[in-house]
Amino acid sequence: MKKQIIIALAISISAFSFAQKKELKAVEKAIKGNNYAEAKSALKQAESLMSAMDEKTKAQYYFLNAQALYAGGAGSMADIDAAIESLGKVEGAYVAESSELKQTMVNSILTKGNDLYEKQDFSTSSKYFEKAYRLSEQDTTFLYYAAVTAVNVEEYDRALTLYEELKKVGYTGIEKQFYATNKETGEEDILDKTARDLYVRSGTHTNPGERLTESKKPEIVKNVALIYVTQGDNEKAIAAIKDAKAESPDDVNLILSEANIYYKMGNNEEFKKLLEKATQMDPNNAELQYNLGVLSAESGDAESAKKYYSKTIELNPDYVNAYINMSAVVLEKEQSIIEEMNNLGTSSADNKKYDELVEVRKGVYKEAIPYLEKALVLDSKNVSAASTLMNIYSILGDTAKQKEMKDKLDSINTEN
Known part of the structure; x- marks a missing residue:
């Protein structure tokens, strides 16, 4: 009786093995014919026999499953994820075939990702770049691309996860x-x-x-910190920058990143302090000089603002906003003059003082005019410059130039 049971069991196992091979051959045939739906159906049948499969047959099953899911590049995002997971289970046999399929998938996925990037579909392209990395984790640049493109569409939670993974694997981008x-x-x-x-x-x-090449670490740290600021987690933002500065204390880009974070937080005092430090390290940076000018003007330090704007113009004579802002600083002196004029009485002394202030006020206008005219030369459609000049010429009684500016302004408004 025992012998009969053993023989029956052997027959049963043989039947299972035959069924497994039959189903997997059907899968292979369907894949070769690009009939992926049929291949998936046959794989479902084979899955029920999984418990009886040996290691080689399991490896074959997972490999074929990945092929069917990928569907020659036609698989959905979810299918690609499942294919990547299936390939991760291939061990022993079919490792070579699996590696070849991975490379094929990476090439196809990167092509799709690049095409979507060119079409400015950054959200989808980012996901394709990430999938390329999951298939080829030694190529950490793919993960970097995924993070950067996620930032482009403000998918900050996902970008943060990807950036943190880049930090964890020690990515620098140095090549x-x-x-x-x-x-x-x-x-x-x-x-x-x-x-x-x-x-x-x-x-x-x-x-x-x-x-x-330069390290991308400062950029990564900056973006991580800015994401934290966007999420309202300023402490983590500052901590991220300080960690990076501990490694590269003289990196001017990190100092600028930290300054930018303090600006986003509304801490203008710390922003200015860091900009001044960056300016000492990079004295020929016109953008830094301009930003310091803006901060000085906002804090009421007109002389410092003029100094920084003058330096900006010296470094970059085509910096339109530096001319506009310089004229604004100059014209701010007008307000105190007007207030003094309005507070004067009707005595002869007051009338004399009034006339003196009129001339002082004209002097302010004349000081501002060259900056506004230069701004208009550099940007012929600058409404602010044209409008301010029109008002100045009106007050100065220069009707010809007032009309010229009015016509200019009308032309700009018509075009817009």
């Missing part, structure tokens, strides 16, 4: 670049080492060299 000067264009070409060496030997390029 070795190989370059050489193209003789025909005179410009520097970035190439892989083999191509660069070949071009140099063939004589089309000269001056070969190599260098390391």
Whole structure:
């Protein structure tokens, strides 16, 4: 009796094995014919036999399951996620086939991600970049792309998760670049080492060299901190910046990032302090000088504001807003003059003083005019400059220039 049971059991196992192979062969046939729906149906049948599968057959099942879900690139986002999970279960047998499928998927997913990025569908492209990383986790640049594109569409929670993962894996984005000067264009070409060496030997390029790119860590830390600010978690924002500064205390970009965070928090005093520090480190940065001018003007320090705006113009003579803001600082002196004029009486002394103040007021206007005119030269459609000049010329009694500015303003408004 015992012998009969053993024989019956052996027959049962053999039948299971035959059924497994039959179902998986049906899956393979369906996939080869691009009939992925049929392949998924056959896989459902095979899944019920999973408990009886040996390790090799399980590996085959997971590999085929990933192929069916990916569907030659036609699978949905959820299908791709499931395919990635299935490939993660392939062990032993079918590892080589699995690696080949992964590479095919990575290439296809990156192409889709890039196409969507070009179409400015940053949300979807970010998800494709992340999936490329999940398939090829040694390529951490894909994860960086996913995080950056998520920020573009203000998907801050997801971006923060991706950035934190980048920090965890120690991503810096530093790469070795190989370059050489193209003789025909005179410009520097970035190439892989083999191509660069070949071009140099063939004589089309000269001056070969190599260098390391800048670290993306300051940018990552800045974005993490700004996300925390957006979420109202200022303490975490400052902590993120301070951690980065501990590693790179002389990185001016980190100092600017910290300044930007304090500005977002409304702490103008700390913002200004950090900008001044950054300006000492980068004295030829016109943007820094301009921002310090804005802060000085807002705090009522007109002389400092003028000093910073003058420096901005010296560094960048085409900085339109520096001219506009300089004229505004100059014209602020008008208010105290008007107040003094209005408080005067009718005595001869007061009348004399009034006439003196009229001339002082005209002097203020004349000081502001060159800045406004220059702004209008640089930006011919600047409504603020044209409008202010029209009012100034009216007060100065220069009717010809007043009309010129009025016509200019009418033309701008008509075009808009």
